[in-house]
Amino acid sequence: MINFGYSINKPRVIDIDRNNLHKSNEILREMPELQACIGCGSCTATCTAGNLTSFNFRKVHTLVRRGEYQGAYEEMNKCMLCGKCRLVCPRGINTRGVVMLIKRKLGDF
Amino acid sequence: MSFYADFCIPFIAGATVMFAAIALKYVTWLKRLPKSDLMLIAKGIPTPRTAGAVWEIFRESLLHRRIFRVNPLLGYMHMSLAFGWFLLIVVGWTETVAYLGMRWVPLQGHVFFKYFMPMNGIEGHKPFFDFVMDLLLLFVLSGVALAWFKRFRSRSMGMKRTTKHVLFDRVALTALWFVFPARLVAESITCGLYGGGSFLTGGIGAGLAAAVPPEALAMAYEPAWWFYSCALGVFFVAMPFSRYMHIFTEIPLIFLRHYSLRPEAKEKSYDNFEIQACSRCGICIDPCQLQSQLGINDVQSVYFLRDRRYAMLQQKIANNCLMCGRCEAVCPVGINLNTLRLNSRSTMRNIPNERRYNYLAGLDRSQGEGRVGYFAGCMTLLTPKTLAAMQRIFEAAREDVWWADKDGGVCCGRPLKLSGEVDSAQKMIDYNKELFRRHGITTLVTSCPICLRVFREEYGLQGVEVLHHSEYILRLMHRGRLSVKYSAATFTYHDPCELGRGSGIYDEPRAVIEAVGHLTEPAHTREDALCCGSSVANTAINDAQQLRIAEGVAQELDATDAETVVTACPLCKKAIMRGTARRVADLSEIVAENLGR
Numbered sequence: 001m002i003n004f005g006y007s008i009n010k011p012r013v014i015d016i017d018r019n020n021l022h023k024s025n026e027i028l029r030e031m032p033e034l035q036a037c038i039g040c041g042s043c044t045a046t047c048t049a050g051n052l053t054s055f056n057f058r059k060v061h062t063l064v065r066r067g068e069y070q071g072a073y074e075e076m077n078k079c080m081l082c083g084k085c086r087l088v089c090p091r092g093i094n095t096r097g098v099v100m101l102i103k104r105k106l107g108d109f
Numbered sequence: 110m111s112f113y114a115d116f117c118i119p120f121i122a123g124a125t126v127m128f129a130a131i132a133l134k135y136v137t138w139l140k141r142l143p144k145s146d147l148m149l150i151a152k153g154i155p156t157p158r159t160a161g162a163v164w165e166i167f168r169e170s171l172l173h174r175r176i177f178r179v180n181p182l183l184g185y186m187h188m189s190l191a192f193g194w195f196l197l198i199v200v201g202w203t204e205t206v207a208y209l210g211m212r213w214v215p216l217q218g219h220v221f222f223k224y225f226m227p228m229n230g231i232e233g234h235k236p237f238f239d240f241v242m243d244l245l246l247l248f249v250l251s252g253v254a255l256a257w258f259k260r261f262r263s264r265s266m267g268m269k270r271t272t273k274h275v276l277f278d279r280v281a282l283t284a285l286w287f288v289f290p291a292r293l294v295a296e297s298i299t300c301g302l303y304g305g306g307s308f309l310t311g312g313i314g315a316g317l318a319a320a321v322p323p324e325a326l327a328m329a330y331e332p333a334w335w336f337y338s339c340a341l342g343v344f345f346v347a348m349p350f351s352r353y354m355h356i357f358t359e360i361p362l363i364f365l366r367h368y369s370l371r372p373e374a375k376e377k378s379y380d381n382f383e384i385q386a387c388s389r390c391g392i393c394i395d396p397c398q399l400q401s402q403l404g405i406n407d408v409q410s411v412y413f414l415r416d417r418r419y420a421m422l423q424q425k426i427a428n429n430c431l432m433c434g435r436c437e438a439v440c441p442v443g444i445n446l447n448t449l450r451l452n453s454r455s456t457m458r459n460i461p462n463e464r465r466y467n468y469l470a471g472l473d474r475s476q477g478e479g480r481v482g483y484f485a486g487c488m489t490l491l492t493p494k495t496l497a498a499m500q501r502i503f504e505a506a507r508e509d510v511w512w513a514d515k516d517g518g519v520c521c522g523r524p525l526k527l528s529g530e531v532d533s534a535q536k537m538i539d540y541n542k543e544l545f546r547r548h549g550i551t552t553l554v555t556s557c558p559i560c561l562r563v564f565r566e567e568y569g570l571q572g573v574e575v576l577h578h579s580e581y582i583l584r585l586m587h588r589g590r591l592s593v594k595y596s597a598a599t600f601t602y603h604d605p606c607e608l609g610r611g612s613g614i615y616d617e618p619r620a621v622i623e624a625v626g627h628l629t630e631p632a633h634t635r636e637d638a639l640c641c642g643s644s645v646a647n648t649a650i651n652d653a654q655q656l657r658i659a660e661g662v663a664q665e666l667d668a669t670d671a672e673t674v675v676t677a678c679p680l681c682k683k684a685i686m687r688g689t690a691r692r693v694a695d696l697s698e699i700v701a702e703n704l705g706r
Contacts, residue, residue, distance in 0.1 A: 033651060033652075046491065048487050048517065048518075048519070048520050051517035052468060052469075052472060052517065052519070053468045077462060077465050078465075078466070078468065080466075080487075080519070080520035080522075080524070080525060080537060081520075081524045081525045081528055081530075081645075082487040082488075082520040082524050082645075083487070083488075083524055083645045083680075084487050084488070084490070084491055087488075087491055087643075087680075087683055088491070089652075092651070092652025092653070092656075093652070094648065094650075094651050094652065096524075096528075096645075096648045097648045097649065100458075100528065100648055107460070
């Protein structure tokens with residue numbers, strides 16, 4: 001094959017029909033208030049860990065809800081659980097509870 | 110004289126099971142203690158601490174002084190049962206010795222002495238003992254009567270709510286209720302048939318003898334003793350597996366505590382002594398705001414300890430606690446409830462991960478130079494007014510400050526630790542410790558009581574004095590480096606849990622407030638202060654529930670009618686602000702506003 005010096009990216013679409021939503025559904029069943037998230041990103045803007053790394057809480061929990069679990073546990077492990085996100089969340093979501101729940105469902109405890 | 114009758118069998122069997130079970134427990138727990146704890150015990154035994162422990166056992170296990178402080182009637186109930194029963198045993202033993210001399214008498218011979226030694230026709234009858242034993246029985250019976258009364262009118266004994274008991278507790282409780290009335294009946298019938306007894310058993314016995322034909326009384330004689338023996342036997346069998354295990358566990362616990370054994374962030378064998386010393390009295394239920402404000406009925410310390418003891422603890426129960434320490438403050442046994450809750454969480458969640466927080470390596474965003482370091486803490490960074498006020502105070506006092514985390518730092522580690530991830534929290538602790546050391550500070554000031562607590566308890570900062578900003582500001586004022594104007598403004602103060610009960614700092618913030626204006630206290634204050642509800646220790650309750658707790662606290666603060674609500678914790682400030690229309694300010698703000706020249 002001729003090498004053109006560039007390639008085609010893998011499709012970045014999230015296909016909810018093909019993703020396994022079992023864990024995601026479990027998470028939402030235990031923490032239904034997560035569905036109230038409006039994706040404003042206040043949690044990420046104020047995040048202590050996000051200030052030091054590329055950790056993005058909004059991104060991680062949004063991906064998890066869509067069934068994209070790859071790397072989510074490792075990302076969540078960057079969280080220091082300081083709780084600033086919970087104080088700024090305009091929907092009053094128990095974000096610390098979300099972190100612990102996602103880690104419990106996707107990780108090893 | 111033979112000290113055996115068939116009716117003694119339930120008693121003997123019960124006592125054997127009880128002593129065997131207790132001995133097995135003690136041996137297992139002590140054997141599993143870590144070496145350091147065993148060393149503490151070995152070092153402590155030949156010191157005055159042992160005498161101190163004996164004295165405390167007398168005060169607390171028998172007299173129940175701390176329960177008297179909760180409610181005198183409740184205290185009397187516990188004292189009459191514990192101290193009364195103890196005296197019955199001691200005086201009963203003395204009575205046996207007085208009649209029979211120093212000879213060996215089996216256990217049932219002491220307990221059922223009236224049966225084996227009816228008073229008719231014996232030489233040297235000693236009515237003194239009859240009188241004392243009757244008096245003591247009456248003393249205990251008054252406690253039993255109060256216990257019955259408490260079942261349906263607990264409020265009149267200072268308890269709005271009492272514990273919901275499990276089956277073993279109910280069996281033991283029922284048996285215990287019957288023990289002393291059964292003894293009264295058995296001894297009264299004996300006195301009716303054979304004489305003896307004093308005002309109580311003798312009196313009832315004489316009444317029975319007059320009212321009932323002697324044949325009928327003789328027929329009831331054996332069954333009455335059988336019933337008494339059965340009640341004792343059932344109680345003894347149920348005891349090691351029920352809440353009554355506290356009777357014998359509290360005694361070694363007090364000794365171990367005097368030898369400086371304490372529970373730690375990870376579970377260890379010593380915890381067993383604390384857990385099984387819980388009598389499930391339920392005094393911890395009423396102070397719990399999850400109960401009083403939210404009606405959550407199954408997470409309080411009494412239920413947590415029960416579930417943990419029977420190995421049926423669920424994560425959601427362990428997690429649902431504010432760790433405000435209000436229950437710990439009133440616990441009559443002095444159990445370290447918060448630490449036990451913490452190490453349960455640790456057992457359930459702590460997954461050591463070596464690579465976690467590797468991103469902290471080499472990080473340093475601090476600014477400024479100075480021997481005094483200021484660690485705002487995550488929550489203070491969310492209350493910029495506090496941060497600005499601290500800056501003004503530092504400037505007014507001409508203090509050179511090293512700002513540890515003004516531009517975002519690393520969390521102190523306590524929130525993660527409180528959630529149970531003890532090993533991971535250590536990484537943050539190590540990071541911050543190294544940061545403080547590298548900048549050579551001698552004083553570390555923080556305006557967040559959560560950080561303060563972990564700095565003092567876990568960091569082990571040698572050569573660095575750790576101060577809460579309330580202590581620091583007061584010190585500046587005392588040394589004349591900071592002067593404030595007194596005005597007619599009125600303030601009320603909310604004690605943050607981590608600052609008050611957690612670190613014992615009550616007077617410093619009050620002294621600072623009184624220097625700038627008039628201070629009025631809310632209904633619950635100091636050791637008894639309420640929690641704002643936003644505690645980082647709780648990851649189970651939702652926002653609406655947090656708000657309800659905050660509103661309850663705000664209501665009390667509003668009732669003082671002070672112009673400004675002052676607190677000394679950024680998290681408390683944020684929580685209370687949601688519950689009141691009144692101005693809520695951090696201690697540093699009111700100082701910065703009233704700086705004198």
